[in-house]
Amino acid sequence: MTTRTHVVAASALGVALSLAAPAWAQSRDQIRAVGSSTVFPFTTAVAEAFGKTGKFKTPVVESTGTGGGLKLFCAGVGPAHPDIANASRRIKKSEIDQCAGNGVTTMTELKIGYDGIALASSKKAAPVSLSTVLLWKALAKEVPVNGALVANPYKLWSDIDPSLPKAAIEVLGPPPTSGTRDTFNELAMLEGCKKLAEVAKAVPDEKARERACMTIREDGAYVEAGENDNLIVQKLLANPNAFGVFGYSYLDQNRDTLQSAKMDGVELTAETVAAGKYELARPLYIYVKNAHAGVIPGIREFIGEYTSERAMGDDGYLVDKGLIPEPKALRDAARVEAVNLTPLQF
Amino acid sequence: MTDLVERDAAAVTPSPASTTPPKSRLRSEAFARRLRARHAAERRFRLAGAAAVALAALMLVLLLGSIVAKGASAFLEARIRLEVTLDPADVADRNYAAPLRRALYAQFPQVTDRAGRRVLNDLLSSGAPYELEAMVAKNPALAGTTQTIWVRADDQIDQLVKGGYRRDLPESERGLSDAKVAAADALLASGALAQGFNTTLFTAGDSREPEQAGIGGAIVGSLLTLLVTMALSVPTGIAAAVYLEEFAPKNRWTDLIEVNINNLAAVPSIIFGLLGLAVFLGFFGMPRSAPLVGGLVMALMTLPVIIIASRVALKAVPPSIRQAALGIGASPLQTVLHHVLPLAMPGILTGTIIGMARALGETAPLLLIGMVAFIVDVPHGLTDSATVLPVQIYMWADSPERAFTERTSAAILILLGVLILLNGAAVILRKIFERRW
Numbered sequence: 110m111t112t113r114t115h116v117v118a119a120s121a122l123g124v125a126l127s128l129a130a131p132a133w134a135q136s137r138d139q140i141r142a143v144g145s146s147t148v149f150p151f152t153t154a155v156a157e158a159f160g161k162t163g164k165f166k167t168p169v170v171e172s173t174g175t176g177g178g179l180k181l182f183c184a185g186v187g188p189a190h191p192d193i194a195n196a197s198r199r200i201k202k203s204e205i206d207q208c209a210g211n212g213v214t215t216m217t218e219l220k221i222g223y224d225g226i227a228l229a230s231s232k233k234a235a236p237v238s239l240s241t242v243l244l245w246k247a248l249a250k251e252v253p254v255n256g257a258l259v260a261n262p263y264k265l266w267s268d269i270d271p272s273l274p275k276a277a278i279e280v281l282g283p284p285p286t287s288g289t290r291d292t293f294n295e296l297a298m299l300e301g302c303k304k305l306a307e308v309a310k311a312v313p314d315e316k317a318r319e320r321a322c323m324t325i326r327e328d329g330a331y332v333e334a335g336e337n338d339n340l341i342v343q344k345l346l347a348n349p350n351a352f353g354v355f356g357y358s359y360l361d362q363n364r365d366t367l368q369s370a371k372m373d374g375v376e377l378t379a380e381t382v383a384a385g386k387y388e389l390a391r392p393l394y395i396y397v398k399n400a401h402a403g404v405i406p407g408i409r410e411f412i413g414e415y416t417s418e419r420a421m422g423d424d425g426y427l428v429d430k431g432l433i434p435e436p437k438a439l440r441d442a443a444r445v446e447a448v449n450l451t452p453l454q455f
Numbered sequence: 456m457t458d459l460v461e462r463d464a465a466a467v468t469p470s471p472a473s474t475t476p477p478k479s480r481l482r483s484e485a486f487a488r489r490l491r492a493r494h495a496a497e498r499r500f501r502l503a504g505a506a507a508v509a510l511a512a513l514m515l516v517l518l519l520g521s522i523v524a525k526g527a528s529a530f531l532e533a534r535i536r537l538e539v540t541l542d543p544a545d546v547a548d549r550n551y552a553a554p555l556r557r558a559l560y561a562q563f564p565q566v567t568d569r570a571g572r573r574v575l576n577d578l579l580s581s582g583a584p585y586e587l588e589a590m591v592a593k594n595p596a597l598a599g600t601t602q603t604i605w606v607r608a609d610d611q612i613d614q615l616v617k618g619g620y621r622r623d624l625p626e627s628e629r630g631l632s633d634a635k636v637a638a639a640d641a642l643l644a645s646g647a648l649a650q651g652f653n654t655t656l657f658t659a660g661d662s663r664e665p666e667q668a669g670i671g672g673a674i675v676g677s678l679l680t681l682l683v684t685m686a687l688s689v690p691t692g693i694a695a696a697v698y699l700e701e702f703a704p705k706n707r708w709t710d711l712i713e714v715n716i717n718n719l720a721a722v723p724s725i726i727f728g729l730l731g732l733a734v735f736l737g738f739f740g741m742p743r744s745a746p747l748v749g750g751l752v753m754a755l756m757t758l759p760v761i762i763i764a765s766r767v768a769l770k771a772v773p774p775s776i777r778q779a780a781l782g783i784g785a786s787p788l789q790t791v792l793h794h795v796l797p798l799a800m801p802g803i804l805t806g807t808i809i810g811m812a813r814a815l816g817e818t819a820p821l822l823l824i825g826m827v828a829f830i831v832d833v834p835h836g837l838t839d840s841a842t843v844l845p846v847q848i849y850m851w852a853d854s855p856e857r858a859f860t861e862r863t864s865a866a867i868l869i870l871l872g873v874l875i876l877l878n879g880a881a882v883i884l885r886k887i888f889e890r891r892w
Contacts (some may be wrong), residue, residue: 339852
């Protein structure tokens with residue numbers, strides 16, 4: 110019986126391997142993209158439109174987060190590695206080095222547009238106007254009081270500024286693994302903190318100051334609500350005093366129930382972001398591996414579709430999905446560079 | 456019942472301290488109090504039990520109720536009736552949007568300006584031209600004729616028909632323009648906009664447009680994955696269980712193996728995903744997002760469950776069966792194959808089906824091997840890129856469009872339906888084949 114057991118087990122494994130063996134030897138005829146969950150809705154929309162033209166297979170798009178996506182993207186050249194990385198921030202020097210170390214020496218960068226980060230609340234609450242300084246004071250772990258950093262004493266918004274509502278500070282936002290949180294830390298927390306001279310006085314060391322600026326309080330005022338932005342939207346409806354931090358597209362889809370706070374007097378709209386007036390806005394990128402163009406079919410055509418006016422234009426389908434496009438002149442320049450696969454110089 | 460016991464106890468062991476005869480002891484104040492206390496305790500226990508069941512049932516009803524309430528409307532989709540004249544020139548050009556637009560404009564002769572026509576164009580799903588193209592591809596004789604067809608409406612119109620938008624709000628807050636609402640209302644009034652059964656939901660692959668999105672691709676992906684899982688884990692699992700239970704000597708090594716199998720059954724599923732990433736993708740270089748790799752990972756995950764269930768089923772076969780078979784001259788192999796295994800089969804099948812149901816509902820290990828991805832094409836083989844049902848649910852739940860909310864719930868209902876079928880099959884198989892000794 111023991112031999113029979115072995116035979117059964119071995120034949121089962123053998124069947125599986127023989128099924129698989131020919132498959133991974135052949136090359137890939139389908140574009141693969143990985144990366145940011147913020148860029149995911151846009152790249153998938155382009156992938157679908159691209160697939161419908163019928164000349165190429167619909168690309169497969171994975172949502173892995175910006176960092177995870179660039180790691181996969183930089184792992185090497187060849188059909189086993191993805192062709193395109195979606196990123197909700199610019200690629201870092203360290204990642205370029207990692208890429209180069211694995212043979213990925215030339216890549217094309219394409220800025221597809223912008224995403225605005227909303228600080229939204231239920232329509233049932235009174236509209237408020239915030240600023241990055243107010244946000245920092247509300248959410249930092251330690252704030253300056255009489256020249257020294259102490260544990261954040263503010264419990265109510267009105268404690269920070271009497272003109273703000275007398276409601277407990279409660280902000281629902283993404284966890285530290287999210288790219289949205291990185292951007293929020295950089296654009297809201299760090300910028301707000303820099304505007305306060307007291308912080309610079311209290312913490313002279315630049316590195317320590319930056320860390321103090323970006324550390325979010327852990328006493329319940331900032332609630333890590335997970336990566337699912339729809340969940341945050343629902344929680345805001347249940348609790349009119351709470352604010353939520355999420356991308357522009359979720360605000361756009363829920364305009365009937367949510368309002369976004371003004372940031373230094375500027376409303377979050379596609380126009381204010383594109384004009385660079387709204388502070389909490391970030392550029393979105395895709396990176397294309399030049400070595401794969403011509404090997405994996407359709408890469409140039411895919412970039413052509415991505416940069417076409419029917420996708421990224423002012424009335425393009427990406428705008429319907431919540432993308433905030435760049436002004437036309439910049440778009441046109443970006444299109445020429447991207448379609449020619451002009452390598453990124455860092 | 457309880458006071459019978461009390462009477463017996465009183466009769467058999469009369470308390471030496473008591474001076475009253477047993478009969479009057481039964482009527483004594485103290486006895487009545489004890490009896491009441493015991494009855495009360497039993498009532499309390501039953502009430503607590505009933506309350507626990509009621510609470511569990513309430514939770515289930517709430518959960519299912521909210522999913523059904525949210526998801527039921529997704530089984531219907533809004534469609535628009537059009538009188539389409541298929542110009543042969545357009546067919547030759549593969550320009551199927553033009554005939555659809557002409558037919559739509561014909562229903563609104565008063566709209567002539569660009570902005571107004573743009574609103575009308577947005578009533579139709581962006582997939583409508585492809586629907587028309589598919590019709591013509593199936594029947595080329597349609598070119599040059601005029602046909603009455605129903606095409607999918609845009610997801611916003613679909614939601615409007617289903618009451619997903621509040622008409623009382625001003626248009627800036629509603630998220631849907633007054634012009635579109637007016638155009639949709641005009642179509643509704645003339646009967647050219649109506650709801651029908653949503654077949655797209657079952658046949659289509661994923662899409663960014665809710666009205667074109669379906670779980671067809673995910674269902675095929677789930678089937679392919681489960682096929683690989685079953686082909687690997689069922690024979691291996693049963694063989695391992697039979698060997699360990701019937702043939703292996705009981706020593707330190709088999710003890711060690713047993714402990715390890717029990718441990719593996721409790722390992723979080725994401726660990727198996729990490730293993731799959733390192734071994735199948737990293738070492739063997741298998742393709743990402745393939746149901747083959749998903750199936751291999753799931754097989755590793757379900758293997759311990761199947762081994763444990765099979766061993767329990769084999770243990771439950773009385774030793775007398777084995778002794779009788781050996782006694783009339785059967786070899787150990789014949790004993791197992793002809794007698795023990797068939798009798799243990801119902802239990803083994805139950806364990807297998809429960810293991811498969813767990814594999815069907817799993818997403819975590821698939822995240823790492825690239826099956827959490829946007830995949831439009833329905834997979835045709837084990838190495839095509841594919842996703843599975845729970846992953847599809849997870850991705851729809853994360854989409855901002857509100858039409859995806861109801862589709863998420865509908866997909867959950869379908870997954871629950873499949874799981875109920877699987878678990879029901881396990882119960883029925885047990886009922887049919889079970890033997891008691």
